[in-house]
Amino acid sequence: xxxxxxxxxxxxxxxxxxxxxxxxxxxxxxxxxxxxxxxxxxxxxxxxxxxxxxxxxxxxxxxxxxxxxxxxxxxxxxxxxxxxxxxxxxxxxxxxxxxxxxxxxxxxxxxxxxxxxxxxxxxxxxxxxxxxxxxxxxxxxxxxxxxxxxxxxxxxxxxxxxxxxxxxxxxxxxxxxxxxxxxxxxxxxxxxxxxxxxxxxxxxxxxxxxxxxxxxxxxxxxxxxxxxxxxxxxxxxxxxxxxxxxxxxxxxxxxxxxxxxxxxxxxxxxxxxxxxxxxxxxxxxxxxxxxxxxxxxxxxxxxxxxxxxxxxxxxxxxxxxxxxxxxxxxxxx
Ligand SMILES: O=C(CNCCc1c[nH]c2ccccc12)Nc1scc(-c2ccccc2)c1C(=O)NCc1ccccc1
Numbered sequence: 001x002x003x004x005x006x007x008x009x010x011x012x013x014x015x016x017x018x019x020x021x022x023x024x025x026x027x028x029x030x031x032x033x034x035x036x037x038x039x040x041x042x043x044x045x046x047x048x049x050x051x052x053x054x055x056x057x058x059x060x061x062x063x064x065x066x067x068x069x070x071x072x073x074x075x076x077x078x079x080x081x082x083x084x085x086x087x088x089x090x091x092x093x094x095x096x097x098x099x100x101x102x103x104x105x106x107x108x109x110x111x112x113x114x115x116x117x118x119x120x121x122x123x124x125x126x127x128x129x130x131x132x133x134x135x136x137x138x139x140x141x142x143x144x145x146x147x148x149x150x151x152x153x154x155x156x157x158x159x160x161x162x163x164x165x166x167x168x169x170x171x172x173x174x175x176x177x178x179x180x181x182x183x184x185x186x187x188x189x190x191x192x193x194x195x196x197x198x199x200x201x202x203x204x205x206x207x208x209x210x211x212x213x214x215x216x217x218x219x220x221x222x223x224x225x226x227x228x229x230x231x232x233x234x235x236x237x238x239x240x241x242x243x244x245x246x247x248x249x250x251x252x253x254x255x256x257x258x259x260x261x262x263x264x265x266x267x268x269x270x271x272x273x274x275x276x277x278x279x280x281x282x283x284x285x286x287x288x289x290x291x292x293x294x295x296x297x298x299x300x301x302x303x304x305x306x307x308x309x310x311x312x313x314x315x316x317x318x319x320x321x322x323x324x325x326x327x328x329x330x331x332x333x
Contacts, residue, residue: 002096009164014312017159017311021093021094030121032122041122042107066101067088072134078226083107086105087104094146094169130194156319182330186327192306206265216235219307233302256295266279
């Protein structure tokens, strides 16, 4: 009945959280982005072009690495980034928890979003194994491989605004949240199959003074790999209606506003409760260095087809990814 915890640290502007894992024998330590919005564990390879400045994985120096002959993978994301390559199995330890034959997907091609992001060596996919991209045989995520050894078949994400957070496996740290954990069952419809998906049946904008509430039901995913909170147009418009300087900028590809604007909180319902994202989390960053216009942390999901509760929302909560009960839990902290 194992349990494990691993620290995670935010990069500048809370764009991503980096967590170290160990791969191979002897252990190679790799800074990775834990991603509950995808299901491939992939790493930059020592011989991959464009990886100068990155820590990379070298299967040739790991005595426990084995090539998975004939296996390949390829993945692309909504920002146009992509990666692809071949597959090994090797020992992967996260926290103090070890999977001995984890599929480790080694990138041989990488788009510029990744070659330019020297903070990370790859991603640890923590969504469902059903959307793993390895062919001819989809591979299990690290969590699915370790799950049966855990005290409870769940993990939690505790991302924090501009400071170190943590991922826990197999247990819920009762000191990591306040009040109750509000649960919502995973959505099983095909669009959301494979993701940590839930329905939020209402929202409100602002704190106790002026609050506008909406009954729009939002079906979205809890996605540590996506930076922003991306919701339906109607919800986003209702939010920025409360920000006098806000405009939906074609040029910037989303809502911008004056950097000195006081932003209202955004509250969304989960199960019997709700989670409030403080207004300050919804000012993502200046549109360019020194600009007095800032880009919103809440943007429209139009064109995606699903809503995404990314890091901007996740860092306001302790989030429980409860595989055993096929549900998602949210608690204030
Ligand atoms: O892929 C993930 C989680 N891994 C991201 C890893 C990653 C992608 N660049 C990275 C760069 C650095 C580190 C990790 C990543 N989530 C999902 S579910 C549906 C979509 C989607 C589908 C179609 C259209 C739009 C979104 C995405 C998506 O593309 N998010 C990223 C994004 C979403 C919007 C805008 C930008 C990025």
